Amino acid sequence: MSNGNYTVQQNNGIRSTWKFILGELKPKGKLLTPFNIISVPVIITGIALIIIRFWKGIGSVTNLSQEVPWGLWIGFDVVTGVAFAGGAYVITFMVYILNMKKYQSIVRVTVLNGFLAYLFYAGALLLDLGRPWNVINPIIGNSFGTSSVLFLVAWHFLLYMIAELIEFSPAVAEWLGARRAHKILSGMTLGAVIFGITLSTLHQSGLGALFLMAKDKIHPLWYSEFIPAMFFVSSIFAGLSMVIFEGSVSQRVFSDQISETSHRSHDSILHSLSKICAVAMFAYFTLNVLVFIHEKRWSLLNTPMGYWYLTEIIGFVLLPMILFFMSYRKRNITMIRVASLMTMAGIVLNRLNISVIGFKWDSVSHYYPSWMEITVTLTVIFTEIWIFRWVIRRLPVLREAPGWNSHN
Amino acid sequence: MSIDRRSFFKALGVTGMTLAAGSRLSASPVPVDKNEFLGILYDSTRCAGCQGCEFACAEAHGLPAPSFEDVPVAGTVRKTDETRRTVINAYKTTRGDIYVKRQCMHCNDPACTAACLTKAMYKNEQGPVSWRGNKCMGCRYCMVSCPFDMPKFEYHSPNPKIVKCDMCSDRLTEGLKPACADQCPTEALVSGTRRELLAEARKRINDNPGQYYDQIYGEHEAGGTGYLYLSPVPFEEVGFNTTLQKSSYPALTKGFLYAVPSIFVLWPAVLLGIQQATKNDNNNAEEDE
Numbered sequence: 001m002s003n004g005n006y007t008v009q010q011n012n013g014i015r016s017t018w019k020f021i022l023g024e025l026k027p028k029g030k031l032l033t034p035f036n037i038i039s040v041p042v043i044i045t046g047i048a049l050i051i052i053r054f055w056k057g058i059g060s061v062t063n064l065s066q067e068v069p070w071g072l073w074i075g076f077d078v079v080t081g082v083a084f085a086g087g088a089y090v091i092t093f094m095v096y097i098l099n100m101k102k103y104q105s106i107v108r109v110t111v112l113n114g115f116l117a118y119l120f121y122a123g124a125l126l127l128d129l130g131r132p133w134n135v136i137n138p139i140i141g142n143s144f145g146t147s148s149v150l151f152l153v154a155w156h157f158l159l160y161m162i163a164e165l166i167e168f169s170p171a172v173a174e175w176l177g178a179r180r181a182h183k184i185l186s187g188m189t190l191g192a193v194i195f196g197i198t199l200s201t202l203h204q205s206g207l208g209a210l211f212l213m214a215k216d217k218i219h220p221l222w223y224s225e226f227i228p229a230m231f232f233v234s235s236i237f238a239g240l241s242m243v244i245f246e247g248s249v250s251q252r253v254f255s256d257q258i259s260e261t262s263h264r265s266h267d268s269i270l271h272s273l274s275k276i277c278a279v280a281m282f283a284y285f286t287l288n289v290l291v292f293i294h295e296k297r298w299s300l301l302n303t304p305m306g307y308w309y310l311t312e313i314i315g316f317v318l319l320p321m322i323l324f325f326m327s328y329r330k331r332n333i334t335m336i337r338v339a340s341l342m343t344m345a346g347i348v349l350n351r352l353n354i355s356v357i358g359f360k361w362d363s364v365s366h367y368y369p370s371w372m373e374i375t376v377t378l379t380v381i382f383t384e385i386w387i388f389r390w391v392i393r394r395l396p397v398l399r400e401a402p403g404w405n406s407h408n
Numbered sequence: 409m410s411i412d413r414r415s416f417f418k419a420l421g422v423t424g425m426t427l428a429a430g431s432r433l434s435a436s437p438v439p440v441d442k443n444e445f446l447g448i449l450y451d452s453t454r455c456a457g458c459q460g461c462e463f464a465c466a467e468a469h470g471l472p473a474p475s476f477e478d479v480p481v482a483g484t485v486r487k488t489d490e491t492r493r494t495v496i497n498a499y500k501t502t503r504g505d506i507y508v509k510r511q512c513m514h515c516n517d518p519a520c521t522a523a524c525l526t527k528a529m530y531k532n533e534q535g536p537v538s539w540r541g542n543k544c545m546g547c548r549y550c551m552v553s554c555p556f557d558m559p560k561f562e563y564h565s566p567n568p569k570i571v572k573c574d575m576c577s578d579r580l581t582e583g584l585k586p587a588c589a590d591q592c593p594t595e596a597l598v599s600g601t602r603r604e605l606l607a608e609a610r611k612r613i614n615d616n617p618g619q620y621y622d623q624i625y626g627e628h629e630a631g632g633t634g635y636l637y638l639s640p641v642p643f644e645e646v647g648f649n650t651t652l653q654k655s656s657y658p659a660l661t662k663g664f665l666y667a668v669p670s671i672f673v674l675w676p677a678v679l680l681g682i683q684q685a686t687k688n689d690n691n692n693a694e695e696d697e
Contacts, residue, residue: 059563066489066560069548097679099686130546130561130568137526143543144527149661150549151525152668190683198675202668209664213519213553213657216649228664 017176028393039382046379049372050127058130061372067360072369073128075355077377079207080348081121083231086239087246088114088164089200090276096193103269105262108171108397109250110243113388115164120384122157127376149209156203163196174402175395204235211354219358221300221309224291227354233287236280238347240273241340248337250398253389257398271328274336277343278324285317305361312353316346442516443603445535446580447634448589450509451612452646453619454596457496457507461588461597465494465511468576468587480507485647490562493573494588501641508646509588509597511573512537512558513626514634515656516602520550520559522658529559529570535602535634536575544570555630555652575634605636612638631656 053061064071091110094100126132137143138154145151166188173182208231211218224230251258251266258266300306323339326332356367369377392398457480466473471491480486480498482505488495494511518537520529528544531537539559546568550559562568576586584590589597598605606627613620625637629652637643644650 055566057562057564057566057568062563064563066487066551067557069551069561093679097683097686099683125547128547130548131541131544132546134526134528134543134545137528137543137545145525147522147658147665148525148549149664150523150547152665154525194676194679194683197679198672201675202671205664209661210549211552212660212664213523213555215657215660216555216652217552225660225663 020176024394035385039386042375042378043382043386046376049376050379053127053376058128061370061376063367063370063373065365065367067363067365068356068367070128070355070359071367072356072373072377073124075352076348077121077124077380078128079355080351081117081124082204082207083235083238083347083351084242084344085114085117085121086200086204086235087243088167088239089197090236090239091243092167092193093197096190097197102265102272105265106243106247106269108168108401109246109392111164111167112171112391112397113242113246114239115161115168116384116388116391118157118161118164120380122161124377124380149206149212153203153206153210156199156206160196160199160203163192163199166192167196171395171397171401200235201232205229205232207231208354214359217360218354219305219361220295221292221297221305222350222354222358224295226287226291230284230287233280233284234347234350237277237284237343240277240280241343241347244270244273244277244336244340245344248340250392254392254398257392259400262398262400267333270333270336271331274324274339275328277340278321278328281317281321281324281343285313285321288313288317305358308353308357312346312349316342316349320346442632443601443606445514445516445602445634446575446599447514447535447602447605447636448575448586449598449600449605449609449636449638451596451598451609451638452506452508453638453640454594455496455507455509456594456596457498458593459496460591460593461509462492462494462496464587464591465573466492468579469493488558488560488572490560490569490571493571497647499646501645503640506639506641506646508637508639508648510647511588511635512575513556513630514573514575515630516632516634517630517656517658519553519555519630519657522661523549523553525549532577534577534580536577536580537572537634538574538577539570539572541569546570553657555649555657602632602634602636609636609638625650628654630654631659 049061058064062071062073088111091103091107095103095107126135129135138145138151139158166185169185170182170189173179173185205228208227208229211223211227212225215223247266247270251263255263301310320339320342323335323342327335327339360367396402459474459479462474465471471493474492478486480496482498482500486495486497488511494509496507496509499506499508514531514535514537518529518531521527521531521537524530524544525547526543526545528540528542529537529550530540546561548559548561548570550570551557551561558572560571562571576584576588579586579590585599586597589599598608600608606624609624609627613622613624619640621639621642623639623643625639625643625648626633626635631654637648639646642650
């Protein structure tokens with residue numbers, strides 16, 4: 001986008017902006033990609049299931065019961081999805097607070113990823129609400145349940161989405177050629193970042209604090225008063241693993257968008273991120289071990305749930321942590337990618353172990369998600385990827401920004 | 409390092425938002441005398457298992473009456489659900505068959521109420537914990553939090569309700585007894601204030617030490633409950649969870665909630681400080697407009 005573009009748009013006013021947006025709505029790129037072929041039928045089925053859910057009730061598509069009121073939609077979509085979205089607050093902390101310019105090239109894509117994750121996973125929450133028309137009650141009106149952790153989480157979701165939107169908005173302004181708006185919005189970035197990091201600290205740990213009252217229902221190997229701290233620490237490496245994974249995919253899929261310089265710097269970014277992951281995972285692992293020893297849980301280990309716990313902690317925390325450390329020393333990119341995938345699997349395991357698998361582990365009937373719950377979850381994920389791809393192809397997210405700041 | 413006008417306003421804005429949000433997020437316990445709450449004492453040595461309370465409850469709340477095949481049998485546990493707010497179960501114990509009524513315990517400091525982000529679930533000053541449909545958004549966090557698993561959800565309705573015993577709070581405001589206690593032919597159910605009921609329960613145990621197990625279930629469980637139980641046998645024999653903590657469940661999240669305002673105040677200041685400290689070294693382009 002050049003200066004000429006800007007002048008033309010200003011002359012024709014709002015009407016041409018709308019014309020521009022309508023033009024941008026048209027698909028770009030190939031239609032028959034493997035992803036499209038898989039995702040389109042899933043999304044269509046998912047939409048049908050969502051209609052059935054609102055028509056016949058939540059029980060018509062889910063396996064939820066009176067004893068297990070939260071299943072895959074909360075445990076995976078919301079609790080796990082938000083952990084993966086943690087990359088945005090970590091990266092903005094590094095770039096805007098610590099002024100590490102090295103990571104500048106991945107800020108926008110990470111914030112976009114985070115914003116869409118919140119938008120869709122908080123959106124998925126609406127599917128799980130029995131009475132979604134009352135969703136505004138904790139936000140406006142006189143129904144403030146201030147003693148509820150969920151009240152805090154709900155507010156933080158909303159405020160954090162606004163903060164992330166502000167952080168991302170300069171890219172939208174560049175896309176629309178709105179120079180003035182761009183200047184104002186860029187000036188708000190630091191405030192949004194500081195506010196966003198504060199909110200993230202609290203709601204990442206808040207998601208864990210949600211389960212504090214379910215003391216007798218969660219398996220003792222996963223329950224401790226430190227769940228909030230553990231959720232927060234693990235969101236750091238969960239988010240960064242997602243950044244590594246998403247970055248590695250984007251480097252291939254959107255190679256046309258990425259400039260030569262940022263392509264070259266990407267490996268170096270991955271190495272540094274893997275080091276941060278390793279350190280955060282070390283802190284997390286130590287915290288787990290301390291809680292385990294402090295609460296004297298040795299007797300619980302030699303049970304099926306005990307082996308499952310060891311699988312999670314050793315196989316999906318300790319092992320990827322070692323891989324991250326080794327990859328940093330050996331400068332091995334493949335090892336980083338493997339480690340990030342294992343870490344993500346570990347986060348899924350951990351969040352599900354607390355919210356679904358270890359929840360009422362001793363009950364007679366166990367909860368397993370129905371195929372319909374899984375399809376709706378996939379629908380949410382695929383739709384998010386569609387929007388993500390749409391934005392990447394149009395807005396200056398991965399490609400170089402026009403650099404309006406420096407020319408002023 | 410100096411703070412210019414702009415960053416000063418930024419800091420001011422952040423602090424302002426913080427204070428606005430912080431005051432909203434602090435928890436406020438209501439100081440009331442928990443022993444003046446209305447409650448119900450259930451004495452299982454008096455219960456004949458006639459299910460009269462189940463019928464009365466169904467009638468009072470417009471729910472289907474229990475079918476005649478649906479009777480308490482030792483060995484099977486009937487549970488409350490979206491169509492019945494209370495059930496009688498039979499247990500084979502060391503002292504013969506014993507009936508036990510189950511329903512919401514109406515905790516002094518209920519987990520469901522602390523969990524509710526819209527105050528749909530609330531404990532009124534009389535003592536009953538009840539549910540308000542115009543506030544509830546159906547998140548089911550009350551069900552996750554309740555240590556007794558009492559709130560039930562209509563999974564097969566497009567306009568689902570949370571269903572549980574509300575101690576007939578409408579009848580209580582009219583000065584009537586709860587429907588179940590009102591009709592109980594053997595006076596196994598007695599209503600009154602918690603203070604009266606605890607005294608009565610202790611009196612019964614003292615007068616007939618051989619007849620009762622020396623514990624009032626609900627006196628301390630989960631921080632004390634409105635429903636109180638007497639039994640001839642240890643409570644784990646009749647299906648009660650005796651490992652519940654004695655302090656209230658909302659206390660488990662208080663520490664976290666109290667930390668929120670301080671993080672809201674400290675974090676932005678710390679972050680802005682770090683940002684200012686690192687800015688000069690790198691001469692960030694973003695601040696050089």
